[in-house]
Amino acid sequence: MLDPSRIVEPDRVRREAYTDPAIFDLEMQRIHETVWIYCGHESQVPKAGDYYTMQIGRQPMIMVRGKDRKVHVLYNRCPHRGNMMCGDRHGNTGEQFRCSYHAWQFHHDGTLKNIPMMDSGYAGTRVNKGSPELNMKPAARVESYRGFVFASLASSGPGLKEFLGKSIVAFDDMCDRAPEGEVEVVPNCFRVIQHSNWKLFMENQIDALHPSVTHQSTGRAAHEVEKQLAKKAKAGEALSYHMLSAFATVTIDKWDNFQTINYPYGHCILTGYMGLRPQDPDTKAYDKIMIKAYGQKRFEEIVGVNIHHVLVYPGLSVQSPLQQLRAVRPLGVDRTLTEIWHFRLKGAPEAIYRRSLAYYNLVNSPATLINADDLENFWKCHQGLSSDGGDWVSFARHHGHDIEKPGEVSSAPNQGTSEAPMRNQMKAWAKYMQA
């Protein structure tokens, strides 16, 4: 394996970072299985015993609601002989977890409740009630912020808030846009697999250069329909087409008007709004409810937040103004699962929810009109990077022109397509990998 310290240079990265299985294992251990990883939203598990399973790095985990109302995150493994505890992706485990192999039972926090015939079977053995190895192992740390649950499999390291830093705005922006200050998950998860390394996804999400190239076919096709609907004065309907057409009608030079702000630990904010703040009756009705809830001044602050996309490195992408969230689950060096959710703004009118739904269905469903072409690029990148046709991936665009301040690096004005986010991600990556 190439020494990780030789992989990253300020403006380029060795291809092995994307293709070497040994590097993948090391980054799972040092990054995903160490830092705070998004598990799910509390509203996914409203009742005691409700659970969802997910991967943190290579580890199969369960997020479960306890009778104490707390959300616990446990390894999906029975301490007896290692059987997976929950075979379904989600469900309700009832009063306790009960293993399907020999019926050991556990409380929702993972502590042992009962072993069948414990006294007769285990008298005089090393197994006795109360020994911690008889509990389902919990994640070392679990914290949530405004309903978004994160876990870290390492017992030390920065706390969740410190880790999130400025990227915490993803959750504030999303929740603040709800008149009740909270969001609720819509209980459907679209799951799509890409045939490439997980880092390509994280780089692509805030790659302001690619949309007008990659997505031009859909952008143009949608723009045609949008124009026709606008002629028929169906402005409300035209909006969902605008979400698509913006990918092509915002021409490549215009994307430079966007800006990325990059933070320690690899996080990134992409500013810019794609013209999703129209003055139609639905928006006005929503504004009224918001002003009633927050007052004019706070309302202006909330809807004035200029965010297109927030990335929480290494595994989360949030589009707060549209209430979309994608969690990245690496499956292997060349396979990555994205779990895609959207949320309802509590207290907002149905029409506002419909916007987020339209984006969810059109852009994020498994029949997506947009991501299909991203997935294609990811696969092709993986093919090219697996070859001996070159050793480096270049991130030199606008290198040396970024604006550096303590704790953040921004793309310079009119350089929104700077590859600053990729440079910043790989800088964080290199730091983690040295540990």
Place this chain on the structure above:
Amino acid sequence: MKDQHAVEQFLYKQSELLDTKRWQDWIDLFTPDGIYWMPPAPEYKTWDGQPAIFAEDKNLMTVRMNRVLHPDAWSQRPLWETNHVVSNVTIEKSSSKEIVVKSRFHMMELRRDDVRHFAGSYLHTLVKAKGGYRIKLQRVDMANAQAAYDYVLQVWV
């Protein structure tokens, strides 16, 4: 019996149009307010206002078609074929104006060197029209719907 035969012929024609990539003709099979709908799970009762894999009116179908026909629809560049088999055709309800018909399908898809299989059921709400039927609502329940999508669906199933 007459309806049974006519409906079967209609379903075969629809799948043939997909497999021969005659998308405009395929779209024309729908009524002006017709909807093509693929719910994420069997328990969904309506396409409207809910998450959906597809929930497309004719406008959106047109976007999808034109996107696929665009020379820079990158993901459609490599050779790509589908083959549908439609069977188990059962008329569930029938009136002078409308017929509700359930059927099962199996679609094989080739993309580059890979073959994928999709299977499930169709529930067509057909209205009688000049020279046959038009689709008011086509519900597609995929047996695959619950699994992760290894790559995505580009065109209607």
